Each structure stands twice: as structure tokens, then as C-alpha cells.
Amino acid sequence: xxxxxxxxxxxxxxxxxxxxxxxxxxxxxxxxxxxxxxxxxxxxxxxxxxxxxxxxxxxxxxxxxxxxxxxxxxxxxxxxxxxxxxxxxxxxxxxxxxxxxxxxxxxxxxxxxxxxxxxx
Numbered sequence: 406x407x408x409x410x411x412x413x414x415x416x417x418x419x420x421x422x423x424x425x426x427x428x429x430x431x432x433x434x435x436x437x438x439x440x441x442x443x444x445x446x447x448x449x450x451x452x453x454x455x456x457x458x459x460x461x462x463x464x465x466x467x468x469x470x471x472x473x474x475x476x477x478x479x480x481x482x483x484x485x486x487x488x489x490x491x492x493x494x495x496x497x498x499x500x501x502x503x504x505x506x507x508x509x510x511x512x513x514x515x516x517x518x519x520x521x522x523x524x525x
Contacts, residue, residue, distance in 0.1 A: 433476040434485040434511040438462070441516040443469040445494040448517055452477040453486040453505070461487075466494065467517070477509070485509040491519040499523050 440446050450462040455478045462475055477485040486507040493500040501523035506515045 432479050434479060434509060434513075435474050435476055436485065436487065436509055437472050437474050437512075437514040438467065438489065439472040439514050439516050440467040440469060440491075440518070442518045442520070444500070444519060445469055446491045446517065446519055447494060449490045450475055451488045453488055453507075454478045454480040454484075458488075472514070482508075487515065489515065489517050491517045492523065493519045 438448060438450060440448070445466060445468045447464045448462060448467050449460065449464055452459045452461050452475075461477060462473070465473065467473060475487075477487055479485060484507070486505070486509065488505040489503065491502045500519040500521060502517065502519040502521055504515075504517065509515070
């Protein structure tokens with residue numbers, strides 16, 4: 406009986422340690438959002454595969470050359486699509502950026518940056 410409990414705990418630990426929703430039976434993709442600059446950014450990410458599109462990250466800080474992972478849904482072709490906006494955290498020299506990335510697969514990385522003027 407003790408061996409069974411150890412086995413159950415080990416299996417539960419392995420299931421919880423997987424980061425991909427697909428492994429757990431979900432219909433999602435894990436995508437890495439990478440700040441490819443040395444600037445500290447506030448990033449917003451939208452899942453464009455969802456109907457209607459869903460915000461998955463809202464004005465979340467990503468510091469220079471750091472990253473975070475998000476889960477997005479799979480579209481009818483089996484891929485994901487997201488859009489992002491980024492704004493530098495420097496109030497004196499505010500910069501902005503945005504992008505749209507389609508045909509994403511599980512484990513893909515999307516680079517974000519703020520290297521353009523901000524429009525109001």
C-alpha cells in the first residue's frame with residue numbers, strides 16, 4: 406500500500422510539472438514572449454485564435470532580455486495567432502511597439518520590443 410501511494414504521488418508530480426496544456430489534454434499552445442531589448446517593457450498580449458479574441462497578458466512588466474510564457478488557443482488549422490503591444494517603462498523617453506504573429510506552434514517564441522514613437 407505504501408508503494409502505491411509513492412507511485413501516485415510520483416505520477417501526480419510528473420503531471421503537474423508539465424508546462425504544456427496539450428500534454429494535460431488541453432487545447433492550447435505554450436508560447437514564450439521574449440523582450441529582445443535591454444529596455445524594461447509593459448506588454449499586453451491578445452490571443453487572436455480565440456473567438457472572440459482574448460487578452461492573456463495586460464500591461465505586464467517584462468524586463469530587459471527576459472521572457473514569460475503564455476497559453477493561447479489552437480485555431481482550425483492547428484496553429485495559434487497572437488498580437489502584442491509594448492511600451493517602454495521609461496517615462497522620459499517613452500517608446501512603443503506592436504506586432505501580430507500567426508502560424509504559431511507549441512514552444513514557439515515571439516520577440517517583443519518598443520522601438521517606435523507612441524501615438525495617442
